[in-house]
Amino acid sequence: MAGLGFTAVAVLLTSCSLVGEDDAPSSAASEVVLVTHDSFVISDELIAQFKQESGFDLKIKASGDAGALTNKLVLTKDNPTGDVAFGIDNTFGSRALDGGVLAAYEAPLPTGADQYLLAGDDDQRLTPIDNGNVCVNIDESWFAEKDMAPPADLEDLTDPAYADLFVTPGATTSSPGLAFLLATIAEYGDGWDDYWTRLIDNGTLVTEGWTDAYQVNFTQGGGKGKRPIVTSYDSSPAFTVDGEGASSTSALESTCFLQVEYAGVLTGAANPDGAQALIDFMLGPDFQAALPESMYVFPVDATAPLPQDWARHATRPAEPLALDPAEIAANRDQWLREWTDIVSR
Structure with a gap:
């Protein structure tokens, strides 16, 4: 997470997966812009898979840790810098909800993910993606x-x-x-x-x-x-x-102390369809299975496989x-x- 993973390694890996860093939101319907924390990691293979399945190119903007990310989203809510956010955790979730930066989206949750829904988020503006x-x-x-x-x-x-x-x-x-x-x-x-x-x-x-x-x-x-x-x-x-x-x-x-990381569609997103598609993809089996080794966190999908060492030692x-x-x-x-x-x- 703050989010939850081993930051030093994750930042190095993240630098390989960033598609762009400028702050102007894209108006291209073929592109979805993800605003996230510095420790977000996704492989080139998963980026290509997302494009193949959804038709959208993925652009990633890193915005500090979970706290800095949330604060930036609140400050830019009238002119959002992306379509979807990932990395708001349960320690900052209420701030994001109160700030009105997220739109309602009831994503189809995999097995076991409902236990990580944020208390008080009745409109399901935050979708749980990982935990630790x-x-x-x-x-x-x-x-x-x-x-x-x-x-x-x-x-x-x-x-x-x-x-x-x-x-x-x-x-x-x-x-x-x-x-x-x-x-x-x-x-x-x-x-x-x-x-x-x-x-x-x-x-x-x-x-x-x-x-x-x-x-x-x-x-x-x-x-x-x-x-x-x-x-x-x-x-x-x-x-x-x-x-x-x-x-x-x-x-x-x-x-x-449990930390849960969430994704959400940004209010006023230029590409809300792309934002929803990305959230659905992050809940999918391939992204969920990659989480332990990419960001050192547990998937919210209870059926996702864990590395052997995790099953034995990550109690x-x-x-x-x-x-x-x-x-x-x-x-x-x-x-x-x-x-x-x-x-x-």
Whole structure:
């Protein structure tokens, strides 16, 4: 997602699939313009397949992360820069709906996708495309080498035994960072600020984004990180599998917060038919099956196949932490101001 996938890799892949980047909406009926986040990835083969099946050329415009994308859509709602948007997630969905940037479209949903519909979206202006959970991940091998029990839940992260071991991306600069903040609010309610004070006092490192947290500071990342606890995704353990098929990391299911990414037809779209066709294609079996390896997220189609390592190591929480989208919309800015005050002390 914010959206939900491994941003550093996805951005590199995205650069290969962008068809164009200018901001003027196309008036050509043969072209559909997708406005999305920087981590969106689609293969050339799927782009060609979409054109063959629908008759539309696909043009892609990247617009930052999920928050930046949503804000840009609201600011340009009277003069939309595309036909369809993808990458608005459940933490920003209410803002997009309240901003009037999306038109109603009841897409034919695949098996299981209805469970990801956004609460309060009675007109179905947002169609669920993928999902994933932001979770605390631990380096099992590090704790085994230290002969030390790993943390089991959010509260353990404030225990002095785990001082200076946790790294998380910031809530104001990162989609998974915001999701982790929301997870703590869902868990602690009005006491979340006290929890964060204890978390910071225990040596938690806050980075700008997921890449710095996971790839640089996490012990199982791409560098020589020194922190064996990190905010990442429920799919992350599928990417730390050794030659014998075992993963050296795991996600703590009690810490997970569900993220869902949506697509929607933009109000005033020059090509609403093309926008609907693209949403239908993204719900189709080929696009859904490609999601785990292209954007590191789970398909909303319950029948879509998963890579072998995902089926074995990407454990899904039965009851992830959650907040009502309306509550997030009403309090997000205030929560972020309070969070910033705590981590900047």
